[in-house]
Amino acid sequence: MASLGEEASDQIKVKILAQDSWTKVSCPCCVSDRVEPLVLIWLTDKVQPLTRKWLISLIEDSKRHGGAALLAHPGDDECGDVIVVSASRCNLLKATEDLGLCKKYQDGDMIPFSYQDRDNFSNVDDMTEFLTLAERQYIVKNELDSLQAQKKQKIPGIGDATGVLQAWENVCQKLVKAGVIKDIFPLHDQQKLKELGKKWYSGKQIWGQPLDEIHSYFGGTVAYYFSFLDFYTWALVPSAFLGLFLTFLMPGGGSSVELGDVEDDDGPSVSGHMVQAVFSMLWSTLFMEFWKRRSSSLSYRWGTLQLSEGFAEPRPSFHGTLGINPVTGRMEPLFPEWKRQLRVGLVSVPIVGLFMGLVVLGMTGFYYGEALAKGFHQDSDSWFSKGLLYLPSMVHIVYTNMLGNVYSTVAMQLTEWENHREESSFQNHHTTKVLLFTFINNFAVLFHIAFYKQDLPMLRKRLVSLLILTQLLNQFTEVVVPFIVDRFLSDPQKDQPEDEIEGDQLRAQTSLPPYPGLFSEYIELLLQFGYLSLFSSVYPLTAVFLLLNNVTEIRGDSYKICKLFRKPFSAPVSDMGVWQTAFEVLGFVSVMSNCWLLLLSPRVQEFCLEGGISSKNILLFAILVEHVLILLKMILAFMIPDEPDWVRIKREQMEFHSMQALVRQKL
Incomplete structure (x- = not known):
């Protein structure tokens, strides 16, 4: 990082806010005393002045002539490797309508913004109040x-074949690709970031996050993640208390937790194991249903209840035959x-299935190799054979x-090849591919131990080891590593005085690495949810471990995104997208998992043997209970609306208002 900061230090020596260097606007309502720097285009060292000038003119030119109609600041540094971009008021307002964002009307309600009716919206003259920083x-x-x-044209200043720009190419x-642009990223507002940090990770409260401020500064995708993390952490509290009660306070609780020990006949007829299993199934259902209600409330509050991405411009990498939409x-x-669906069905699905099979094949090979190593050790009983016992695990890891590294590359290439028009569709298909692999890769061994080997004590030990390892690893990565990086490895110029010139603030931001995204964070939460909803019946203290982990997770994640990375772009979103579906699917699978874990419980089996119930009747009873619980889950999901009544009414009012506005336009 330090070398990158030194390189940027030589490149960026400019006070960006020089007013006379910004693009001049002709629209009277767009004239402002100060232009707000929003986005930085960081060019490579070899860029010719001619190329840079051509790019600036393209950014400034009107859309009618193929430009972006944005405001550009060329900078005054000698190397000319930075372009700062902003937008005029009218362009921001028109883009707000194109995105389908809802804004506060003069009567206080949130309705889809209309450029023709712009004067009747609140704060429409002040873009810093009308739109959040992330939206701008x-x-x-x-x-x-x-x-x-x-x-088709040639890019000025680039002499080789990479400088040829085809018609309608992004x-x-x-x-x-041509090595002209190094990166494009949004600029931090240091004052706002400092104020947000005081409320977020520097405060004394354990829970409670400034979600509106997070949404305003970092945008919808980031705000939804932290909102979900906060909601999920609160939801762990009752499950954690139940786990503590079953383990330490419930009569016979110790024997019910120790699944291999069923010699205590003084315990209750319904063991803590059964209570935890039923609770986990109901908890996962109620958690997701109430989260959907919470999500819809946030969507209305943040103006994303009626996004219109389908009418937006295509993804930059989207390609096809030129025509009229x-x-x-x-x-x-x-x-x-149909061609996209054909690619998904005939190519992507089989290849993903092949990798799922390779995961299962690897697991089978691991157990086979483990059996061979144990047999060889029993025959020879030497130091060499003892060392071989660890070989199957090492090879499997x-x-x-x-396989995971290869699959991640293949999943990205497959999704690009499918050629999705909208960004959300691309992300959903890519995320689904990775989720399937992650689920099989992380839970296949647990399912194999539980339902094939039917060794619940081993399952419990495996789950405990996973929780402890995850806890220690997260504490290290979420607390220790960020502290070391921020204290000893970050650019020493990251803490700039408030009166420092803008160029030095840009220098500090370019020295930071790009934000890696929220994918790994969601994967971590999904694995947590899986351990809890699928297997916590064998170890009721699962929620306790997860609760302790997430308390630090909130602070660690917020600290990292504020201090250790460049600010990421964040699109307006109305929910968590495919991640919400993934959590719901896990909640549904938990019904089957917990039912069969109950069937395999030593206490239940002992009770059935004492009652003279045959194995066939036990199986039929388990299937009946499974279907009853699935039906109960569906009834609960139906009885709890996805939207609160007030959100449903507001959404219907939006639809009515849009219909009335359309009628007025036709008149």
Whole structure:
């Protein structure tokens, strides 16, 4: 990081806020005393002044002539490797309507913004109040991504074949491939970031996060993650108390937790194991249903209840035959939906299935190798044979890691090849592929121990070891590593005085690494949810471990995104997308998992043997209980609406208002 900071130090020596260097606007309502720097385009060292000037003119030019109609600041540094971009008021307002964002109307209600009716919306004259910082920066990114060549042309200053821009090819994507653009990222507002940090990770409260401030500064995707993390952590409290009660306070609780010990006849007829299993199934259902209600409330509050991504510009890497979009009437690449579905069904699904099979094959090979090593050790009983006992585990770890790395590359390439038009569709398909692999890779061994070997004591030991290892690893990565990085490895210029010139603040931001995204954070929560909902009946203290971990997780994640990385772009979203579906699927699988764990419980089996119940009747009873609980889960999901009544009414009012506005336009 230090070397990167030194390199940037030589490159960026400019006071960005020089007013006379910004693009001049002709619209009277867009004239401002100060232009707000929103996005930085960081160019590589070899960029020619001619190329840089051409890119600035393209950013500034009107959309009618193929430009982005944005405001650009060229900088005054000698190397010319930085372009700062902003947007005028009118362009921000038009983009707000295109995105389908809801804003506060003069009567106080949130309704979809209309540019023609803009004067009747609150704070419409002040963009810093009307739009959040994250929304303004995302709009600039969206406009930059929409830059497409109107015709085949040569990029000035690039002499080789990489400088040829094909008709309707994405400009920014081409410039990245050609080695012109190093990175594009939103700029931090140091004052706002400092105030947010005081409320977020520097405060004394254990729970409770400034979600509105997080949404305003970092955007929808980040705000939804931290909102879900906060909601999930609170939801762990009753499960943790139940686990403590069953383990330490319930009569016979110790014997019910120790599944291999069923000699205590003084315990209750319904063991703590059974109580925990039923509770886990009901808890997972209620948790997801109440989260959906919480999510819809946030969506209304943050103005994303009626996003219109389908009418937005295509993804930068989307390609197809040039034509007119029948919905929007705009000229853009078109790609038939049937062809995309064909690619998914005939290519992507079989390849993903092949990798799932390789995971199962690796697990089978591990157990086979483990059996061979144990047999060889029993025959020879030497130091060499004792060392071989660890070989199957080591080979399996190396195999799964290599397979995971290969699969992550294949999953990304497959999703790109499927050619999705919208960014959300691309992310959903990519996430689904990775989730399937992650689920099989992390839970296959647990399912094998539970339902094939039917060794619940081994399952309990495996689960405890996973929880302890995860706890220690998370504490190290969430607390120790961020402290070391921030204290000893970060750029010493990261803490700039408030009166420091803007160029030095940019220098500090370019020295930080890009934010890796929330994918791994969601995966971690999904694995937690799986351990709790699927297998906590064999170890009731699971929720206690997860609760302790998540208390530090909130602070650690917030500290990292504020202090250790560049600010990420964050799109307006109305929910967690495919992640919400993944949690719901796990909740459904938990019904079957817990029913069969109950069937395998030594206490239940002992009770059935004492009652003279045959194995066939036990199986039929388990299937009956499973179906009853699934039906109960569906009834609960049906009885608890996904939206509170007030959100449903507001949504219907939005639809009515939109219909009335359309009628007025036709008149």
